[in-house]
Amino acid sequence: MASSGGGRSPATAVLDDLVDVRDRVAMLQTVLQESSPEATLEAGELVDGMMAKLSSALSAVLSTGDGGVASSSGTGRGLGGRRKRSGTASSGPHRRSSSRRRMKSPLIKTVTATTLTDGKSWRKYGQKQINDSTNPRSYYRCTHLPDQGCKAKRHVHVSESNPSEYTIDYYGQHTCKDPSTFPSLIVQGAADAAPLPDCANLISFAPINGANRAFTTSTSTSAFSHHLMKEASDYHPMLFSRFSNYSSSPPAQEGVSSGSPSPACHRKYMQYAGGQFINVTGLRTSPLTVGSAPAEYWPVVEVTGVDMDVAAGMDTYSFPSSPSSLGFMSGSLGGSFGNNVYDDDLFSFDS
DNA sequence: GGTATTTGACCCAG
DNA sequence: CTGGGTCAAATACC
Incomplete structure (x- = not known):
């Protein structure tokens, strides 16, 4: 359990890495808005950092063999390793690691x-x-x-x-998906239905095929795959249990159950199929149901108008939606990115 | 019985 | 060393 007084688990390190990736993506969004050659260069550096962190996180998960980053299976109480409140504090087995600085959210x-x-x-x-x-x-x-x-x-x-x-x-930012607290969520999934040539700046976590759990960018291929949804739900039933209507069986029309193909798939559009989406330009395709999951559970995050209205519950810059929402990548991925034949497709931009 | 709150002890950054 | 932040056992509440 990550919140205990004992040594930090690899899962906690994973969380830190994923949060770091989120921050980098936030910066990347800003950079991409600038559309200058310098910005493109900087974007590449940011992406490199993201990839390194993701690789680190995935390696950690795979090395533990637990296959997931859920921080706890319960409330954090009553699990093994309760700390004694006196006597053994400075020498007991559950003393917090002195080498790990306490991280304070901004x-x-x-x-x-x-x-x-x-x-x-x-x-x-x-x-x-x-x-x-x-x-x-x-x-x-x-x-x-x-x-x-x-x-x-x-x-x-x-x-x-x-x-x-x-x-x-x-x-800190809310990265949770609480259906009762999301004020307005719009799904952006029309790229799957409309792989238009104009969709040249997608970042997607969609698999190459049904058996390959990698994530890649997409220039015109499927950016929102039902297979991915199924895998994510299979690997993280706790997270996906919130989507009570979501079925592991393919929807009748494979993710195009509603909404027409996008009439204008906008450029500089980032998408994360695992749970949340980043809309860099603020331009939207048509709202779309994700599988049979209610569309309102899937937020679109605007970057153009950065208004961190935390008090009102807006989850600006929430990426990824939650650490566990990335866990689907851990299933059989071989440890790190950068050594598969599809690397050429990773995060390519053509602004 | 399960969950949330209280509160003293403990940890750690400055 | 100090004080803010967190943990977790005890307790309250539903």
């Missing part, structure tokens, strides 16, 4: 509110009297930390000037 936003309700589900994990404050600070993390690895946190304290108000500091 402060995203500070808001003042009269209520603690912000549309997200939080779990309180601590309270502390802070030196320069008369009121204690409460610590909350996202309820979906154990099941989806969502690292969002918030610190709440009663306003000094106005005791009826709370000052809330938000840290």
